[in-house]
Amino acid sequence: MRYLVPVTCALALFALPLHAQRGGAANRRAPTVGQSIAFHNGSSVEIKYRSITWAQGRFMEQLKTEEGRAAANQDLAANPTGSLTASADVVLGGQPVKAGTYKLYFEVDGDQKFHLVLADEAGNQTKLKLDLKDSAHMTTRLTLSLMAGESDNDAKLYIAFGKMSCSVDLNANGASGQKPRDASAGKDGQKNDKGEQGKEIR
Numbered sequence: 739m740r741y742l743v744p745v746t747c748a749l750a751l752f753a754l755p756l757h758a759q760r761g762g763a764a765n766r767r768a769p770t771v772g773q774s775i776a777f778h779n780g781s782s783v784e785i786k787y788r789s790i791t792w793a794q795g796r797f798m799e800q801l802k803t804e805e806g807r808a809a810a811n812q813d814l815a816a817n818p819t820g821s822l823t824a825s826a827d828v829v830l831g832g833q834p835v836k837a838g839t840y841k842l843y844f845e846v847d848g849d850q851k852f853h854l855v856l857a858d859e860a861g862n863q864t865k866l867k868l869d870l871k872d873s874a875h876m877t878t879r880l881t882l883s884l885m886a887g888e889s890d891n892d893a894k895l896y897i898a899f900g901k902m903s904c905s906v907d908l909n910a911n912g913a914s915g916q917k918p919r920d921a922s923a924g925k926d927g928q929k930n931d932k933g934e935q936g937k938e939i940r
Contacts, residue, residue, distance in 0.1 A: 777910040787820025827912030
């Protein structure tokens, strides 16, 4: 398992009952959204996901207990929100991600911090810790969007729901074009003693 560098962002995805997340009455007919971005070096990244909505509920209260978090994480992993496919190696949130198709979902840790998870067919996981912050804009459904970045091989994965949002850097040069930062480093590249480093997905 590899933990990716924390990204300063915001994501209000989680104030909902567990059954609503996995496709309860409010989400049985949730639209499926697909988007891709192609780079001049020939590589591309594609995302597909269910644009689910969350009814008012007690999900955050559930996350305050170890048992509740375990149940929530099990359900989220068993019912992925979507998928991410990279035609070539890319760098996401400062860490390399090998070419391939990954299940995409969210997970909450013991500190009630949320992670974006990419899981391959073998069950190996890459986790990106999300630093949640408020946003002024209200988004009623989960929104994931790929946006072109400042340079030709850069992009951003935008994530939003409710009054929170997140923008995660994506680089199409792959591990050969960008030296990944230590997973325990902060935004400025300085070592963070609280960070964790896991195993790279192969």
